[in-house]
Amino acid sequence: MSTASRLFDVSGRVCVVTGGASGIGLACAEALAENGAKITLMDINAHSLDDAVSSLTRRGFDVRGELVDVSDRASVANAFQNTVTHYGRLDVVFANAGIDSGPGFLGREGQRLMEGSLENLDLSNWERVMAINLNGVLYCLQESARHMKPQGSGKIVVTTSIASCLNAAWVGTSYFPAKAGASHLMRQAALELARYNIQVNAIAPGAFATNIADGHVNDPAMRRLLEAGNPQHRVAEPAEIKGVALLLASAASSYITGTEIVIDGGGLLGQAD
Numbered sequence: 351m352s353t354a355s356r357l358f359d360v361s362g363r364v365c366v367v368t369g370g371a372s373g374i375g376l377a378c379a380e381a382l383a384e385n386g387a388k389i390t391l392m393d394i395n396a397h398s399l400d401d402a403v404s405s406l407t408r409r410g411f412d413v414r415g416e417l418v419d420v421s422d423r424a425s426v427a428n429a430f431q432n433t434v435t436h437y438g439r440l441d442v443v444f445a446n447a448g449i450d451s452g453p454g455f456l457g458r459e460g461q462r463l464m465e466g467s468l469e470n471l472d473l474s475n476w477e478r479v480m481a482i483n484l485n486g487v488l489y490c491l492q493e494s495a496r497h498m499k500p501q502g503s504g505k506i507v508v509t510t511s512i513a514s515c516l517n518a519a520w521v522g523t524s525y526f527p528a529k530a531g532a533s534h535l536m537r538q539a540a541l542e543l544a545r546y547n548i549q550v551n552a553i554a555p556g557a558f559a560t561n562i563a564d565g566h567v568n569d570p571a572m573r574r575l576l577e578a579g580n581p582q583h584r585v586a587e588p589a590e591i592k593g594v595a596l597l598l599a600s601a602a603s604s605y606i607t608g609t610e611i612v613i614d615g616g617g618l619l620g621q622a623d
């Protein structure tokens with residue numbers, strides 16, 4: 351085995367990926383499966399979960415699915431327990447499932463949107479975004495800790511967003527505190543779990559071409575907005591997450607914990623031209 355293969359080795363690792371049936375989660379799962387890991391995809395969408403499990407299984411990978419709503423604590427606990435019962439341990443967890451928050455206070459053409467304004471913020475939207483993007487991460491961290499602490503090892507990776515450190519007018523307000531909360535929660539968990547040899551980190555993506563927000567990236571006006579604001583003038587393909595996923599899932603990151611790795615083509619740096 352070459353040095354790089356040994357350093358980033360995840361073969362035989364038992365991995366969970368929430369929101370694993372699509373987009374960034376599916377790409378993380380592929381990166382792990384292609385390198386010999388055993389994967390449990392957890393997702394709320396039964397149809398895309400079946401499709402993802404079938405297509406990865408057809409490629410000869412060890413992949414199973416659990417229908418889970420990450421905002422339902424019992425559902426998460428049950429799916430983690432099933433995974434540990436099936437494989438006997440739990441090595442890597444990607445707490446990735448998340449949703450968009452609808453329109454912000456500016457539309458794609460720069461017009462002011464009443465429905466996205468602060469005073470009109472819909473509390474059911476706020477509660478749903480918090481329940482999935484923040485509470486869902488908490489439940490995954492709790493179940494990870496429950497199973498990893500007795501082992502004395504584990505890797506946890508939370509998908510946050512550049513929205514944890516940057517605001518944007520055209521994204522619904524609820525998204526920002528949910529992602530900033532997930533980011534800070536990740537660091538607190540990293541602090542607590544360090545002595546158990548469990549590393550907890552986050553990936554903070556910029557714009558990726560996934561199905562989030564009903565695949566809004568395919569809307570030409572949205573695409574223009576995203577491309578114009580990025581120094582590389584493009585959005586990322588999901589596969590571009592694979593390198594950092596392998597880094598944070600493997601021994602290559604053995605002394606990295608409590609870190610949020612931004613993967614945004616330089617978007618946080620500001621406008622280039």
Ligand SMILES: NC(=O)c1ccc[n+]([C@@H]2O[C@H](COP(=O)([O-])OP(=O)(O)OC[C@H]3O[C@@H](n4cnc5c(N)ncnc54)[C@H](O)[C@@H]3O)[C@@H](O)[C@H]2O)c1
Pocket residue numbers: 368369370371372373374375392393394395398418419420421446447448449450482509510511512554555556557558559560561562563
């Ligand atoms: N795509 C981007 O530009 C971008 C940017 C920053 C952060 N993110 C974050 O990346 C993560 C993955 O999003 P994506 O872009 O791949 O979107 P996606 O919609 O392609 O995939 C998200 C998956 O999560 C699942 N899911 C949604 N709610 C769930 C729930 N309650 N329980 C379990 N599964 C659930 C969906 O069914 C879907 O399969 C999210 O946390 C998102 O906030 C995405």
